[in-house]
Amino acid sequence: MTKPTSLLVTGGAGFIGANFVLYWLENHPLDNVVVLDALTYAGNRQSLVSVESKPNFTFVQGDICNTALVERLLTEHEINTIVHFAAESHVDRSITGPDTFIETNIIGTYSLLKAAKKCWIDQPRAQGQVPLEHRFHHVSTDEVYGTLAPTDPAFTENTPYAPNSPYSASKAASDHLVRAYHHTYGLEVTTSNCSNNYGPYHFPEKLIPLIITNILNDKPLPIYGDGMQIRDWLYVEDHARGIELVLNKGEVGENYNIGGHNEWANIDIVKLICAKMDQAFRDNSELIKKYPNADKAQQGKSVELITHVTDRAGHDRRYAIDATKTVQALAYKPQESFETGIDKTINWYLENAEWWQPLL
């Protein structure tokens, strides 16, 4: 089995990618990590500032669609593991402007696969020389499985794909290309499909950071439709741990669901965050000085900021991940409960305004 020693992390300046890079370098301090990231609106080098000066860390600003660049990085850095996070990731943006989703998520994944095949499989080698082992790990989403009714069983790896948004359709297409490169060319691939992540370095257009930062600015908390859409939430570091297990112990050619068995309706998450923010202001008088605009939180009434808005077109009602295969085959176990994870996340945003304020 390939031991990851030199990793190309695409999208490593994004939310999950950055958390993965920080986790990896903390736990595998001798490995070489190269980040390839186009720094779109969602990419932020500030998220990687604590590892920038490490000699075994390299940041390259570039597009995954640039196959020649990817080939050069694979060769120059003797990459034996690609962990592919780079994507356009926001469903709302995929509805108003699907083009970049098709380009990055489908063509970009194809470009990486082509480069990996060329450098890892097609390179001429001396007679009798055994090719080195490699791994192309593709990071995907539970949204490829479509939507669930309230009583449906959770998605397993055998649930048929039924993507409903341009985002999830583009991710589904990329999953199929990854699978095809394994079956057709023998590329050593794994894919993980994960539920909704939350945690530090999350761009404040996504639900949890949006709610926290809007409360701090006393802005309305927009809730799509009735707010009863259900998502299955996982702390981002538990996603990084899941990918680590797939890289170290996963079977080539397999898909692994990663999730924490933690379903919440959007409206309930928002109410929980309101209550926790009000409590934070009661517990810490310094917050009033730091966030003087947060009137409702200071009064213990953040919940009054909730505003129902027109539902998203084609909004999936429920996602839920059954991670039994990953739990049984790889001994996967999330370390954070939702209670501990959401507290860590709120505290991170309260303490790191210099990271998120420039993004608003």
Ligand SMILES: NC(=O)c1ccc[n+]([C@@H]2O[C@H](COP(=O)([O-])OP(=O)(O)OC[C@H]3O[C@@H](n4cnc5c(N)ncnc54)[C@H](O)[C@@H]3O)[C@@H](O)[C@H]2O)c1
């Ligand atoms: N956020 C979630 O809850 C979630 C859940 C399951 C799976 N995923 C998947 O995980 C991956 C990472 O998601 P995220 O939430 O961190 O996304 P993100 O939007 O926060 O980050 C995406 C990163 O990719 C970079 N990027 C975009 N286009 C690029 C291109 N053409 N070339 C190089 N870099 C490019 C961006 O600059 C950014 O740094 C995605 O593939 C997503 O589908 C996300």
